[in-house]
Amino acid sequence: MGFKLSEIAEAIGGRLEGDPDKYIEFISPFETAGENHITYAGKQSFVDQIPDSSAGAIIVSEKVSIQGRNLIKAPIPYVAFAKVLQLFFPQPAIAGSISPDASIGSDFSFGDNIEISARAFVGDRVTFGDRVRVYPGVFIGNDVRIGSDVIIYPNVSVMDKTIIGSRVIINVGTVIGSDGFGFAPDGQKYHKIPHVGFVQIDDDVEIGANNCIDRGTFGKTWIKEGVKTDNLVQIAHNVTVGEHSVLVAQVGIAGSSTIGTHAVVAGQAGIAGHLKIGDRVTIGPQAGIAQNIESGQIVSGSPEMPHRLWLKVNRILPRLPEMRKKMKDLEDRLLKLESKY
Structure with a gap:
């Protein structure tokens, strides 16, 4: 062609x-x-x-x-x-059919030209828009709502009550709406905290392979319009990721934190819980974020610091053994001088 x-x-x-x-x-x-x-x-x-x-x-x-x-x-x-x-390289045409080897629950409603492949499972009271493509091995739970022009690749799990907008792509092996990590200790053991919320994914979002997006404890975990995530991203319960933000591979965001719009979180960065990250923030690779970050900031390191300061710190680090030796030599010389008086 x-x-x-x-x-x-x-x-x-x-x-x-x-x-x-x-x-x-x-x-x-x-x-x-x-x-x-x-x-x-x-x-x-x-x-x-x-x-x-x-x-x-x-x-x-x-x-x-x-x-x-x-x-x-x-x-x-x-x-x-x-x-x-x-x-x-356009997307292949949708077959417009539901495989007889797919399992479809009750009260399933759908728009025009959908495709559900063999060994996919669709629960009860699920709604699809138009031109939704579901690949083999996909699990879709009860009461899930999916918009139009959505692609869900093999072995994705979309748990109960999840809301997915239009023009969304969910890549292989991702789990959306899994139970959040919440346990109440009594000094002897941990008691499970049920997570009864849901996940909402807005329009034009692309989720990478093997992401885990937990449902809210109450309310929702919210991935807003235009967000793009790389592979192996973890988003915990009740997190909000703002419009058109990017999460690179192996990013982890703890519960109830909020990421602003047009933020970039580089690979392997970790964000602690209950934090607020502002708009157009850039977080460097492997950064550890332990406090709120105002809009427009560029931070790196663990714990985080302004990126320019982090560059200076990293230039100094390889010289620390030499600097320590010089400090020790100066200390010895000072002690010798003091011992003469």
Whole structure:
């Protein structure tokens, strides 16, 4: 499958400079793109190499202009390139059928063109919108509501009362609405605290593989519009993740914490419970967050500190043995001087 450059430019909302009839057969990285390939130059180092590139077409920023090359100009070349990938690799068509090997509960209501694969389980009083695709091995509990254009990949578990919006993707092995981690100690043993709430996932969310999102103790755990999570993310009971925030692999968020909008939490960062993380906060990898963070801050380290301070601390750490030796030498010299008087 291929497209003319004019078709690609129109599909991604870019401005074409070059041959509109140039036929593009594939997408490639900048370094390996050939005569009938399209690529993108997101960095200045790649832009500088465009005259020597063999690529048939290159997506660039609106500022770039190079004579004799086929260019598609876009405000953000990386986003435009993502749209080209979607154009060349669309989701397969929905079969529009329910497998006879699927288990469907009572009072199941659904919209147009849904697909439920073999060995999937759908509980009682479940509602689907249009164009919902459920892969093999999926478990959907009772009283679950799912919007339109949702993809649920194999071996996902969606527990009772979960609410899922439209255009949501849930990747392999994720568990949504599992029981929260709550136990009351009496000095001898732990007594289980039932979690009777639910999980709400808003529109345009993508959940990575093997995530665990616990339901609320009371009320809800809430993943708001546009949130993206990587693989192996843990979100505890009654957590709220604000709109268009990103949680990278192995992030863990303890119960009842709130993440603001457009936040980025890097890999293996941990956030303690009952904290408030502001809007547009960036948390560095492996950071340990033990206090509230105001909006707009960039923090790193464990315990967390401003990122610039963390950089200074990390430059000093390898020198600590040497600094300790110098301090010991100075201490010995000072003691010798004092002993003379």
